Amino acid sequence: MNTGARNILVIGPSWVGDMVMSQVLYRYLWQTRPGVAIDVLAPAWSQPLLQRMPEVRSAIVMPVGHGELGLGRRWRLGRELRLRQYDQALLLPNSLKSALVPAIAAIPRRTGWRGEMRYGLVNDLRLLDEQALPLMVQRFVALAQAPGEPVPAQLPQPRLAVDADQAGRCRERAGIAADRPLLALCPGAEFGGAKRWPADYFGELALRYIERGWQVALFGSANDQPVTAAIRAHCGQHRDCIDLAGRTQLAEAVDLLWLATAVVSNDSGLMHIAAALARPLVVIYGATSPGFTPPLNDNAAIVASDIECAPCFQRECPLGHHRCMRYTPMERVAGELEALLAGGVSG
Numbered sequence: 001m002n003t004g005a006r007n008i009l010v011i012g013p014s015w016v017g018d019m020v021m022s023q024v025l026y027r028y029l030w031q032t033r034p035g036v037a038i039d040v041l042a043p044a045w046s047q048p049l050l051q052r053m054p055e056v057r058s059a060i061v062m063p064v065g066h067g068e069l070g071l072g073r074r075w076r077l078g079r080e081l082r083l084r085q086y087d088q089a090l091l092l093p094n095s096l097k098s099a100l101v102p103a104i105a106a107i108p109r110r111t112g113w114r115g116e117m118r119y120g121l122v123n124d125l126r127l128l129d130e131q132a133l134p135l136m137v138q139r140f141v142a143l144a145q146a147p148g149e150p151v152p153a154q155l156p157q158p159r160l161a162v163d164a165d166q167a168g169r170c171r172e173r174a175g176i177a178a179d180r181p182l183l184a185l186c187p188g189a190e191f192g193g194a195k196r197w198p199a200d201y202f203g204e205l206a207l208r209y210i211e212r213g214w215q216v217a218l219f220g221s222a223n224d225q226p227v228t229a230a231i232r233a234h235c236g237q238h239r240d241c242i243d244l245a246g247r248t249q250l251a252e253a254v255d256l257l258w259l260a261t262a263v264v265s266n267d268s269g270l271m272h273i274a275a276a277l278a279r280p281l282v283v284i285y286g287a288t289s290p291g292f293t294p295p296l297n298d299n300a301a302i303v304a305s306d307i308e309c310a311p312c313f314q315r316e317c318p319l320g321h322h323r324c325m326r327y328t329p330m331e332r333v334a335g336e337l338e339a340l341l342a343g344g345v346s347g
Contacts, residue, residue, distance in 0.1 A: 005088035006035055009081065009107060011098045012042030012050075014066050015190075016250075016269025017293060018136065019046050020276050022092060023158035024296065025140040026055035031156065032144075039084070041077075041101060048251035049273075052160040062101075069097060078104025090143045091115075091122060111143050136293050157296045158276035160254060167255035174217070174244060174256060181214045184257055184274070186265035187231060188224030188245070192315025194287035195266050197325050197333075199227045203234025204330045205264065205337075210240045217260070219253055219270050222246030262341060264333060267293065275300060280340040282333055286324030287312050301336040303328060 008029065013019050019042065029036050039058040040050055043066065050059035063077060064070030078101045087109065089102035094115030102110045103121045111124040119125070126147065133139050138151045145151060168178070176182060187202045189195035206216040218228040218241065228245040235241040248256065254273055257263060262280040265271035267288045274281050275297035283295050285304040289311040294302065304310075305324035312318060 004033065005086075005109065006033060007037050007085065007087045008039070009084070009086045009089045009102060009105070010038060010040045011089065011091045011093060011102065011112075012040045012046060013092050014043060016046075016049070017267075017272035018092070019049050020158050020160070020269070020272040021137050021293070021296065022140055023053050023055070023160070023276065024137040024155050025090070025092075025144060026053055027156035027158070028141050028152075029144055030055045039086075041081075045250065048249070048254065049160065052162070052254065053158075054161060064097075071100070074100045075104055077101055081105040081107075088124075090140075092140055092143070096121070113139070113143070134291055137296065157298075158272070159278065160273065160276045162255060162258045162277065167258055170248075170252050170255040171259055174248075174252075175242060176215055176217060176256070176259070181261040182259060183209045183214050183216045184219055184260035184263040184265075184279075185216060185231070186219045186263065186268055186270040186274070187227050188220035188270070189266045189268045190221070190223070191268075192287075194312065194314050194317050194322065194324075195268065196227065197266055197284045197286070197328065199230040200234055201328075201330045201333070202227075202264075203231045205334055206231060206241055207235050207238075208334065210235060210238055214261075215240050215242065217242045217244055217256065219248070219257065220245035262337060264337060271295060282336045282340065284325070284328060284333060286310055286322075286328065287314060287317070289313075299340065301340055303333055303336055 026038050037057045040056050041060045041062055044061045047059050050056050063073045082105050086107045089107040089110045091098050091112030094113050096116040096118050099118045099121035109124050110122050112122045113126050113128045142151050185202050224245045228243045232241050232243050257274050258277045260279050263274040264282045267285050271283050275295040281295055281297055281300040283302055290302045307323050310324040
């Protein structure tokens with residue numbers, strides 16, 4: 001049996017993909033604890049995601065930036081949250097700073113992995129067995145279990161809510177036609193260049209589908225614009241290759257990904273959003289592993305490098321050759337995409 005708390009504060013993650021995957025925990029709590037109230041304390045940028053998770057009662061903005069101590073602001077927030085009388089706090093990050101607000105709020109049970117020297121701040125301290133819990137989502141859910149209680153083999157998948165009318169308005173603003181298929185490409189990766197499939201490979205894939213009459217939309221942040229510009233250049237600046245990098249807010253990106261006929265992505269936050277929208281999805285892994293953060297989507301195909309140095313989990317290739325991605329040919333990715341569109345996942 002789980003711990004039974006009904007009024008819970010979750011300290012949310014600081015990365016887009018991790019925030020999407022945290023919905024597995026919220027859905028699990030809803031399934032196993034009828035009447036549970038879940039509030040999530042998280043960075044301001046995450047609000048558009050949390051607002052699309054019906055399991056979350058309230059999304060509370062963390063008033064302190066990532067990596068900033070801001071002890072005074074944390075103290076004031078913790079004192080305010082005392083009034084909500086939470087039964088339990090679930091700390092998804094492992095940092096010491098993430099444990100401060102729940103302790104200041106005097107939440108009686110504060111549950112988290114051992115992490116950074118959080119003794120006293122976390123009074124329900126768990127020791128992680130990485131082999132028993134290889135997936136990040138398993139580690140999230142385990143915090144909601146009693147100590148030693150196994151995590152169920154089958155967990156709910158994240159599912160972000162979308163308003164169809166709002167998505168239609170986003171499509172019009174982006175210049176995407178409603179009567180033609182749309183391939184969404186997500187060629188960026190905030191973590192670092194080691195996770196990126198080469199831009200010219202994305203360009204070859206885009207051109208193939210443009211020649212078939214598809215539209216191609218390139219997703220990413222302003223930091224990804226050099227990559228998306230290179231993809232458009234590979235496509236001869238074709239009008240059906242639409243560069244959205246840096247042109248959409250997070251909420252708009254969610255809506256537009258929901259409209260996609262299919263998505264091809266690196267291991268990135270946008271990939272996890274596409275998975276949570278149940279889009280047909282091909283994910284390319286090199287420096288990271290699908291054994292830790294796979295797409296949580298039954299209609300997804302994984303293309304993973306098998307060279308001896310992968311996965312290295314480094315931001316940039318430590319050997320300087322980036323073979324894990326360069327040796328993953330466009331035809332292999334295209335084959336997985338064709339299999340998805342034909343109604344089956346081959347890899």
